[in-house]
Amino acid sequence: MINSLKRTRIIKDSIEFVVRDLPGKPKILVQAGQQISPQDILAKTTINSGFRSINIATLLEVNPKDIKKYIKIEVAQKIFKGELLAFKPKSLFGFNKLVTSPTDGVLESINESTGEIRLSFLPRSENIPAAFYGFIEKVDPLRSKVWIKTCVTKVFGLCGSGRRREGVLKIIGKRSDLITKPKISSVLANHIIVGGALIYQQAIEASVGFGVSGIITGGINAKDFKAVAGGLTTVRKFGTDIGISILVTEGFGSLSIGEDIYSVFQKYDGRFAVVDGNRNEILIPSEDKDCILKVKSIHLPKEKLDAPEGINGLAVEALETGKTVRVVGPNFLGAEGKVLSIDKIKSKLPSGFVTYMATIETNTRKIKLPLLNLEIID
Amino acid sequence: MPTTDPFSIFKDLGVISPEEIIHWLPHSLNVFYIENYIANKIYYPQTIPQTKEDLALELAILRVLLSKTTQFYSQKESKFIIPESVVNYFPSLSQVIWAYLDVYPAKGVIKVVTKNQKLHILGTVIVPEITKKEGLVELLVEKKKYSIKLGDLTVIPCLSSRCDINFFSENAKILGKNEEAIEVFGGNLGLVIDTRGKK
Numbered sequence: 415m416i417n418s419l420k421r422t423r424i425i426k427d428s429i430e431f432v433v434r435d436l437p438g439k440p441k442i443l444v445q446a447g448q449q450i451s452p453q454d455i456l457a458k459t460t461i462n463s464g465f466r467s468i469n470i471a472t473l474l475e476v477n478p479k480d481i482k483k484y485i486k487i488e489v490a491q492k493i494f495k496g497e498l499l500a501f502k503p504k505s506l507f508g509f510n511k512l513v514t515s516p517t518d519g520v521l522e523s524i525n526e527s528t529g530e531i532r533l534s535f536l537p538r539s540e541n542i543p544a545a546f547y548g549f550i551e552k553v554d555p556l557r558s559k560v561w562i563k564t565c566v567t568k569v570f571g572l573c574g575s576g577r578r579r580e581g582v583l584k585i586i587g588k589r590s591d592l593i594t595k596p597k598i599s600s601v602l603a604n605h606i607i608v609g610g611a612l613i614y615q616q617a618i619e620a621s622v623g624f625g626v627s628g629i630i631t632g633g634i635n636a637k638d639f640k641a642v643a644g645g646l647t648t649v650r651k652f653g654t655d656i657g658i659s660i661l662v663t664e665g666f667g668s669l670s671i672g673e674d675i676y677s678v679f680q681k682y683d684g685r686f687a688v689v690d691g692n693r694n695e696i697l698i699p700s701e702d703k704d705c706i707l708k709v710k711s712i713h714l715p716k717e718k719l720d721a722p723e724g725i726n727g728l729a730v731e732a733l734e735t736g737k738t739v740r741v742v743g744p745n746f747l748g749a750e751g752k753v754l755s756i757d758k759i760k761s762k763l764p765s766g767f768v769t770y771m772a773t774i775e776t777n778t779r780k781i782k783l784p785l786l787n788l789e790i791i792d
Numbered sequence: 793m794p795t796t797d798p799f800s801i802f803k804d805l806g807v808i809s810p811e812e813i814i815h816w817l818p819h820s821l822n823v824f825y826i827e828n829y830i831a832n833k834i835y836y837p838q839t840i841p842q843t844k845e846d847l848a849l850e851l852a853i854l855r856v857l858l859s860k861t862t863q864f865y866s867q868k869e870s871k872f873i874i875p876e877s878v879v880n881y882f883p884s885l886s887q888v889i890w891a892y893l894d895v896y897p898a899k900g901v902i903k904v905v906t907k908n909q910k911l912h913i914l915g916t917v918i919v920p921e922i923t924k925k926e927g928l929v930e931l932l933v934e935k936k937k938y939s940i941k942l943g944d945l946t947v948i949p950c951l952s953s954r955c956d957i958n959f960f961s962e963n964a965k966i967l968g969k970n971e972e973a974i975e976v977f978g979g980n981l982g983l984v985i986d987t988r989g990k991k
Contacts, residue, residue: 419838572835635824636831646806646834666831667824743839744829744846765847766883767840787839 416756416770418733420790421740423663424678425568427705429712431551431719432566432688432697435578436542436558437461444560446553449706450544452686452699456560457542464535464625466517471529474502474511478529485531487521492536494518499531545580545686546699547706552719561719565705566697567682569663569675571630575643576659576691581606581627583698585683589632590670595620602626606659606689606696608679612668618642621658628659628689630679630696632748633669643691659691669748672740673777674791731790739774743787750791751776797837798850798881802857806834812859816852816894819845840881847883851891854878858895865896872898872917876908885981886947889917893945893986900966901974904981915950915981922989924963929987932958942987950978957983 436442440457444450470485471478484500487493493515500513519533548564584605586597591610598607598620606628607621613631615638621629639662640646643654663675671679678698688697733739733756741749751774760768769784799805810826829849833839841847858864864873872892874885882888889904902917920929922942931938933948934955940946942963955978960971964987967974976983 636827637824639831646831665835666828742832742836743842744832745842747832763840763842764844765841766844766887767842767847768883769840784840784842787842789836 415732416785417730418739418785418788418790420729420731422727422729423570423672423675423791425570427565427700427708428568429709429714430564430566430568430697431714432546432548432562432564432699433578434542434545434560434562434580434688436560438537438540440542440558442553442555442558442560444544444550444553446550448550449548450550450562451547451703452543452545454544455541456544458539459542460537460539462535462537465522466519466533466535467530468499468513468516468533469528469530470500470513473513474500476502476529479526481529481531482524482526485521485524489521489524492518492520493533547703548709563709563714565700565702565709567678567700569661569678569696569698571661571663571691571694571696572665573639573643573646574659574661574691574694575639575654575656576628576689577655578688578690578693579606579627579659580686580688583608583679583682583685583687585679589673589676592668593617593631598624598626600624606630606687608671608676608683611670614638615641618658618660622656626658628661628691628696630661630663630671630689632662632664632671633667634660634662636666639666654692659689661689661691661694661696664748665742667747672748672791673750674738733772733785733788733790738791739772739788740791741774741781741783741787742789743784745787746781746783749774749776749781751781753788754780756785798875798878799833799853799857800837801875801877802861804857804860805830805853808853808856808860812856813849813852816855818848821845821849847887851882851887854882854888855891855895858891865892865898867898870898870900870902872896872902872904873911874904874906874914876906879906879914885914886984889947889981889984890945893917893919893984901976903977904979904984912979913953913977914979915983916955916976916978917984917986918959918966918976919986920959920961920964920966921968922964922987925989927961927963929959929961929964929985931960931985933983940985940987943989945984945986945988947981948983948985950976950982951980952978954978955983 436457438459438461440459442457470481484502499515502511504510518536522532522534546564548562551563552561585608587610593609593613595616603625608630611632682698754773756772762768773782810823904914905911929940958973
């Protein structure tokens with residue numbers, strides 16, 4: 415019998431404690447022990463959701479130090495979307511030039527050296543839906559957190575970065591696509607985008623700028639990952655965050671998201687999810703309202719409330735024909751297939767290594783690879 | 793299964809730069825490929841290279857990691873210490889010794905050991921002092937004669953625990969002499985003689 419590593423990548427219908435971080439200054443409306451459905455309101459909150467910079471000097475074609483005389487409102491004054499923000503009357507051979515406010519906000523500052531103004535968005539009230547079927551396990555008003563005992567599908571990445579964030583899953587490309595900057599826009603704000611085989615550094619930067627909550631990608635260049643995560647380590651970490659959560663499912667380089675994982679995201683495209691880059695996981699609420707019975711019947715130890723989990727487990731399991739495996743070695747990295755046969759004697763590779771080989775069948779071809787370069791997946 | 797991770801003993805794998813690795817590569821490689829290869833090796837340490845090019849890359853990584861520490865070479869005791877994970881991983885011990893000789897300024901007669909719970913002797917490396925880079929080194933090892941061209945790195949099998957050797961060369965010296973009879977350690981590696989001169 416020959417063993418191989420088995421990596422857990424997906425756990426369906428897992429009963430877990432999910433922590434909801436409530437934004438702003440929330441008034442929590444639920445209590446411990448209360449049963450909830452996705453549409454129930456957990457809390458009401460007021461959110462200060464950031465600011466927007468506008469370069470008035472560029473838009474009016476004036477010197478940055480002169481912009482103050484063209485701006486029509488005072489600092490700290492409210493302005494609503496579409497109202498006049500700045501105006502420059504026509505010159506001898508020119509036209510009137512005007513800038514209207516792109517959003518409701520407050521003029522926060524005027525920078526006469528760059529010609530930019532900063533509009534902070536008006537605080538808005540929001541109801542925070544529960545998003546999960548389950549039971550409220552614990553409420554912490556001081557830290558604005560609510561723990562929910564619920565049923566989720568967990569998808570594990572190989573590595574990740576960034577704190578826990580919530581958002582709506584949005585597939586923005588095929589699993590083999592390259593995600594470039596033009597694919598990222600403001601409509602993706604507060605979404606967890608599911609990309610393809612590789613996301614470029616500029617696309618990550620644009621995602622942070624547009625307020626994207628999270629990125630799921632098959633591959634990433636090691637240099638970009640180091641810039642985001644602060645380094646390469648397999649040790650559990652909780653500290654890194656650059657304003658976005660990233661989950662890398664396969665590895666480094668251009669690597670299509672595994673078919674197993676991509677099919678889960680296709681199923682839940684447009685649904686709410688929680689991504690935690692530092693714990694290498696994404697949690698997707700169960701859509702089955704009958705799961706509440708399972709949630710009720712399964713006891714979870716209280717220690718799990720604060721105990722960090724989430725690193726995908728590795729186990730050793732017998733490799734047999736018919737099992738689904740994923741290539742993790744340098745050649746064909748990321749390919750998935752079924753084991754057709756396992757050699758009974760060792761072979762010598764061009765590199766000089768002598769090892770057992772297996773023939774696997776992917777969607778497109780049959781390939782023979784060292785067993786050490788394969789991992790069993792469910 | 794699973795095999796031992798050869799680089800787990802080194803702390804610097806995640807921070808070495810591709811430029812350092814390129815210096816030791818016999819072929820050109822894209823910087824992204826090197827960076828991503830290392831990162832994948834960190835997360836999938838059980839994997840092995842399939843091609844000669846990837847093996848050369850892993851040996852270049854080994855050279856860079858060795859160059860960042862002195863814990864695997866004792867100049868005072870004239871000893872190479874090879875981590876057991878490295879011995880068990882690479883297909884040929886002579887490739888590993890080549891990496892050691894490229895990195896460390898070893899001279900004379902060097903004992904090669906591997907370390908797990910205790911030390912095991914693997915063989916001996918002889919690095920003669922080269923006075924002129926032409927001609928031959930004549931070696932008599934366990935009554936078998938070898939003629940080695942100066943400028944080469946040669947591995948001679950010597951499986952017994954100790955081997956008697958006779959050294960002779962007009963243009964190379966060991967222990968300050970052109971001709972010498974000594975007893976050295978043998979083992980799985982055997983006897984390696986490096987007549988390449990100054991690196």
